[in-house]
Amino acid sequence: MTFRIRAATDDDLKPLYEMAKLTGGGFTNLPPDRPALRAKLDRSHAALARTGDAIEDELFVLVLENIATGEVRGTCQLFTQVGQRHPFYSYRRGTLTQHSRELERTFRAEMLTLTTDLEGSSEVGGLFLHPGERAGGLGLLLARSRYLFIRLHRARFADRVLAELRGIIDEAGGSPFWDGLAGRFFGLTFQAADEFNAINGHQFIADLMPKHPIYTAMLTETARAAIGLPHPSGRAAMRMLEHEGFRYEQYCDIFDGGPTMTAPTDQVRSVRDAVVALVAALGDGGDDVLVAAGELAAFRCVFGQARVGAEGVTLSADTARNLGVAVGDTVALIGRF
Template sequence: MPDIRLSDWQVRPARESDLEALCALAELTGGGFTNLPCNRDALKARIERSLASLARKVVEAGDELYLLVLEHRPTGLVRGTAAVFGGIGISSPFYSYKITSISLHSRELSRTFRTRVLHLVNDFDGASEVGGLFLHPDVRTGGLGRLLARSRYMFIARHRERFADRCVAELRGVIRADGSSPFWDGLAGRFFGMDFVEADHFNSVHGNQFIADLMPKYPVYAALLPETAVEVMGVEHPDGRGARRMLEQEGFRFNAYIDIFDGGPTLDVETDRIRTLVEARSARAAPVPSCDGATALISMGQLADFRALACPALLEGERAIVPLAAGVPDQAELLHAPF
C-alpha cells in the first residue's frame, strides 16, 4: 500500500467494478456489519440498488441507498466504504430497543427495586441513516477515516431533498473473538433458534421480517437477562470508539436506543444540525499550482458524479483556492467546510 497522503484520496459512489474490492473489505470485518455483509450476491445487490438510487428522480426521503467508496486516486485502489440511506423503515419496519427505567417500591418490605426495561420500538421509521463505515486496516490513519465519515454528510448536504429531518447511526455492539454476541445470546437468540452469526448473515441478505415474526413484543426487564448481556447494552465494539467520537463531534447523541441484535448504541441528530451541514459553504473552485491554506473538506458533483476529498484550500469570498494536484476543475461548484 502506498504511503498515506490525504490529498491522494477521494470518496465517490460505488460502481459495479468495485465489487471485488468490497468483497475483500467484507472479509476483514469480523462479522456484525449488516451494511457490509460477507456475501458476494448481497454486495452486488447493494451496488445495483445504489446505482438505481442515484439514477432515480427523488424529491423527498425514500427507500434509497447510496453506497460510497474510498479510492486512492493515483492507483484506483478501493480501501474503504460507507453508506447513506434516504429513509429507513419504509419498505419494512426498523426495529430498536428503547431503554427506560422503572422503580417498584414495597412499603411493607421497605425495599425499592429498580431495573432497566427494553421496549421494542419503530421510533426511527422514516429517518435517514449513515452507516456501513469500514476502512481497510492499512489505511486507518492520516485522516482517512474522517474523510470517509464526513463525506456522507457532504453527500446529504448536496442532495438535501433526498433526506429526512432526522438522521441516525448504528454502531456495532460488542462481539466476542469467536464472532458470537453476548447480547444476542442473552435475549433474541433464545427466540430464533440460531446463533448471532447466522442471524446477522440472514438479516443482511434477506431483510428483517423474521424479527417481526418471532421477536417478543412485550417489554423485557433487564434484571431477567444474564449479566453478560446487560453489561454490553449500549456499548460499542472497541473498534467503533473512534467512529462514535466522530459522530458525537457531528452532533449525534445516544438517547437510549440500542440494536436488537448485538445491543450496540444507536445515535441520532436533527439532520440540519449535523456539524458538517452547518459549516458547509458554497464556493467556486480556483485551482492554482500550489496552495498553503489549511486542509479543508470539499465536495463537488451531483449523484453519480459526486466526489469528496480533503486538500489545502483558501476560502476567499465565493472562491475556493485549491491546488491543481487535487484535480478539481476550474470554476467547479464546491461545498467547502473546515476539516
C-alpha cells in the first residue's frame, strides 16, 4: 500500500473524529469533539487560502491518506505562532540554591515556575497514527512531512519550533502530575480539565493557577517522577525529535508534565538538509527519500525514489504520480534516516 500526506479537507472530519476517539486522553490537539475538530479544519482552510508570507497565528492540518482506497489513517498539525490567542503556558524546571552559615549547609531546591517563555514559537503537534497502521515507517512520514512543509513555506513560520509530548497517563486515564499539582487547585479531574482545554484553550489556567513557583519536594512522589517524562507510546517520537535536533530544555506541560522539546527552526535536520530543486526528468529507481511538492492546499508528501543531479531531480514515475508533479515542478526531498 502507498500512502501520502496531504492537506485536510472538510471530508476528513469524520475520520479525524474517529481517530480522536482512539487517542486515550491527554491529546489536546486532537480532541474527540466534532465542533472543536470542525473549528480546527476551518482554521486550516483559512491558512491554506492565505497567500501572503507574513507570520500570523495559523494552523495547518495534514492527513495521511491511503492512495489506493482514499482512507485517512493518520494526521498531524503545524501551528505557526503559539500564544497569540491565549497565553502559551509551560512549567520550567529550575533550581534555587541557598546557603546557611549557621548550619554550614547548602540547600538546593527544585522548583517549577509557570512561564510563557515559548510564546511566538511555531509548533509541530497533533500527530496521531491509526493503530492499524503502526508499521512500515508511516509515523516517520507523518512526523517529517511537517518539516518539509515548513521548508516549502519557511516565511510563514517562526525562528523557533517546539513539540509537546504527551506525559505519563495511568491505566485509568488519569495523570499523576495533574493529580499532584494543578488538580488540587482546580477541583477537576485530569480528563475534565484536558477536555476543557482542548475545546476552550488555556485561559482558565491564567485565571486560577497560582503564579508563584512550586517546590517539587511538596509534590507527591508519583507527580515528581512524571516531570519531563513522555508517555511510553511517545518515547519513539521523542527519539525522532532528538534526531531532528530538538532538545529538552526543562520545559514541561502544565497538565500532564510531559516534556516540551525545542529547536531553532533552521537547524531542524529535515528543514536544514532538505534539497529543493526542479524535477528535471522522470525515470526508474533512485535513492529512498521523503519528497514533497505543492504549495499550501496542493501540498503532498510521500516516500519515493529520486536522484539528485546537476540538472535537477530525477523522480521515479510512481513517485511523480503519487505527488501529482511533472517535469519542471519544484520538489523538496530528504533522505530516509
